[in-house]
Amino acid sequence: MISLAPFHFLCSLTVLLLLPLHVSSSDPDPLQDFCVADLKAPISVNGFPCKPAAAVTSDDFFFDGFTKEGNTTNIFGWSVTPANVLAFPGLNTLGISMNRVDFAPGGLNPPHSHPRATETGVVIKGKLLVGFVTTSNVFYSKVMTAGQMFVVPRGLVHFQLNVGEGKALLFTAFNSHLPGSAVVPTTLFASSPSIPVEVLTKAFQVDKATIDIIKSKFGS
Numbered sequence: 598m599i600s601l602a603p604f605h606f607l608c609s610l611t612v613l614l615l616l617p618l619h620v621s622s623s624d625p626d627p628l629q630d631f632c633v634a635d636l637k638a639p640i641s642v643n644g645f646p647c648k649p650a651a652a653v654t655s656d657d658f659f660f661d662g663f664t665k666e667g668n669t670t671n672i673f674g675w676s677v678t679p680a681n682v683l684a685f686p687g688l689n690t691l692g693i694s695m696n697r698v699d700f701a702p703g704g705l706n707p708p709h710s711h712p713r714a715t716e717t718g719v720v721i722k723g724k725l726l727v728g729f730v731t732t733s734n735v736f737y738s739k740v741m742t743a744g745q746m747f748v749v750p751r752g753l754v755h756f757q758l759n760v761g762e763g764k765a766l767l768f769t770a771f772n773s774h775l776p777g778s779a780v781v782p783t784t785l786f787a788s789s790p791s792i793p794v795e796v797l798t799k800a801f802q803v804d805k806a807t808i809d810i811i812k813s814k815f816g817s
């Protein structure tokens with residue numbers, strides 16, 4: 598009798614080899630060359646419907662929003678210019694997007710996470726402290742200068758702080774056409790409507806007056 602053991606072994610191996618691909622995939626693969634987003638379409642799908650191909654032009658595949666420095670006059674001293682599907686509809690379904698991030702001296706891209714993407718970044722100008730914290734609560738960080746690259750694994754809370762003398766400039770890239778951003782301070786202290794204050798006093802082990810001070814910084 599022929600043993601089926603080698604066959605079973607091969608099947609198991611195939612499943613094992615394929616499994617991580619599914620687990621680690623981000624946005625789904627596109628089903629056509631392109632699907633330039635029709636952001637005003639009356640129907641909603643997971644993503645955006647495509648503009649008719651006949652209405653697509655060269656301009657749909659080029660984005661000049663990164664040519665200008667962002668306005669960093671705000672409490673954090675930073676500015677994010679996103680080139681996600683909402684700003685650059687040609688990215689729709691392609692599973693990729695970028696940000697331009699400008700920093701005033703001392704500027705901070707506050708702790709935040711991207712629920713749908715891993716982030717890579719390249720420092721173009723200045724000196725940035727880049728760091729993230731894992732779900733095991735381990736903090737990884739490094740001071741980075743022009744030409745250096747980092748990665749922040751999907752979903753982890755991370756930040757960049759300008760620790761140089763002058764301005765800093767960073768470009769980041771994501772494996773999602775709309776990575777999303779949950780900014781920790783505004784998520785907790787400036788949501789609409791507000792999170793009940795008992796949740797915040799208990800979570801941070803402080804009194805209501807302290808929570809009110811923090812909230813007032815975000816105009817809420």
Ligand SMILES: *[C@@H]1O[C@H](CO)[C@@H](O)[C@H](O)[C@H]1NC(C)=O
Nearest residue numbers: 666667668669670671672676
């Ligand atoms: C930058 O933003 C600040 C605050 O919103 C605003 O007062 C200022 O006019 C802006 N500067 C420019 C050059 O747009």
